[in-house]
Amino acid sequence: MQWQPLEAAVERATGRAFKVRDSRSMGGGCINQAVLVSDGKRSFFVKLNAASKLSMFEAEAAGLDDMRAADAIRVPEPVCTGSSDGNAWLVMEYIPMGGRSNARLAGEQLALMHRKQADAFGWRMDNTIGSTPQPNDWMNDWAAFWREQRLGFQLQLAARNGHKGALQSRGEKLLGSFDRLLDHDPVPSLLHGDLWGGNIGYDREGNPVIFDPAVYFGDREADLAMTELFGGFGTAFYETYDAVWPIDSGYAVRKTLYNLYHILNHLNLFGGGYAGQAQGMIDRLLAEIG
Numbered sequence: 133m134q135w136q137p138l139e140a141a142v143e144r145a146t147g148r149a150f151k152v153r154d155s156r157s158m159g160g161g162c163i164n165q166a167v168l169v170s171d172g173k174r175s176f177f178v179k180l181n182a183a184s185k186l187s188m189f190e191a192e193a194a195g196l197d198d199m200r201a202a203d204a205i206r207v208p209e210p211v212c213t214g215s216s217d218g219n220a221w222l223v224m225e226y227i228p229m230g231g232r233s234n235a236r237l238a239g240e241q242l243a244l245m246h247r248k249q250a251d252a253f254g255w256r257m258d259n260t261i262g263s264t265p266q267p268n269d270w271m272n273d274w275a276a277f278w279r280e281q282r283l284g285f286q287l288q289l290a291a292r293n294g295h296k297g298a299l300q301s302r303g304e305k306l307l308g309s310f311d312r313l314l315d316h317d318p319v320p321s322l323l324h325g326d327l328w329g330g331n332i333g334y335d336r337e338g339n340p341v342i343f344d345p346a347v348y349f350g351d352r353e354a355d356l357a358m359t360e361l362f363g364g365f366g367t368a369f370y371e372t373y374d375a376v377w378p379i380d381s382g383y384a385v386r387k388t389l390y391n392l393y394h395i396l397n398h399l400n401l402f403g404g405g406y407a408g409q410a411q412g413m414i415d416r417l418l419a420e421i422g
């Protein structure tokens with residue numbers, strides 16, 4: 133990696149000279165390579181991928197900006213994005229993590245972020261969930277948004293990836309049952325969009341930090357559902373969330389409908405075993421409505 137174009141971009145963005153003296157791999161996340169770069173005084177967290185992924189990083193930076201603007205929970209500040217020598221990069225504020233976790237504060241602050249609202253469901257640009265495209269065309273009808281731009285989109289992708297048969301026929305039935313399954317009228321809340329346990333940390337002072345988002349305005353329950361998908365954030369988290377903004381009745385069933393999106397996405401990203409899990413979720417949802 134030639135650092136010069138990145139150094140110049142950091143310099144332009146911050147108005148201060150920057151030369152990489154030290155670079156340390158922070159390992160790979162699920163999708164990108166992460167590097168900590170420093171000039172001895174200032175450090176930045178850099179995500180790297182192929183140059184073709186520049187728009188993915190631009191949308192990630194915009195998502196970080198929007199979550200920061202809600203001023204509810206700590207979010208790394210994006211510095212600049214760019215590409216050079218076949219690499220795309222996203223440079224952001226480096227936040228040392230590893231502080232004591234505080235689920236109570238995280239629940240409260242997420243509820244406050246969800247208070248930030250738009251007039252419709254969607255976002256100002258498309259982005260990605262993992263590395264899968266995520267469409268965000270504005271719509272007024274939440275059920276139609278979830279049917280078309282979330283589940284329908286992933287099911288079509290699954291068909292193109294060769295996952296046909298029962299998954300598709302049961303999936304079609306599910307999409308046709310939305311008037312009964314998603315009879316819910318949420319407000320369009322600012323969502324992180326990919327809030328599993330790997331995308332929250334705690335800074336040295338113990339403040340929650342959320343990163344690696346797939347931002348859009350949607351039902352806040354979609355964020356809550358994902359916190360429960362791979363293990364849960366602990367009862368204190370849900371207690372304080374509920375104290376700030378009580379969770380609506382019927383969430384337990386909608387949770388499966390919302391998490392189905394992420395399981396279909398995992399099927400499309402990683403294949404194999406997720407097909408059975410997705411189909412099990414679809415069957416459970418169809419059983420709900422008899």
Ligand code: ADP
Pocket residue numbers: 158160161162163164165166177208224225226227228229330331333343344
């Ligand atoms: P990926 O998109 O590849 O999944 P992430 O954005 O999730 O990558 O980052 C990978 C890891 O790096 C995270 O689990 C987190 O611990 C750490 N991390 C992410 N952003 C920052 C940051 N701004 N400062 C310090 N550490 C970070």
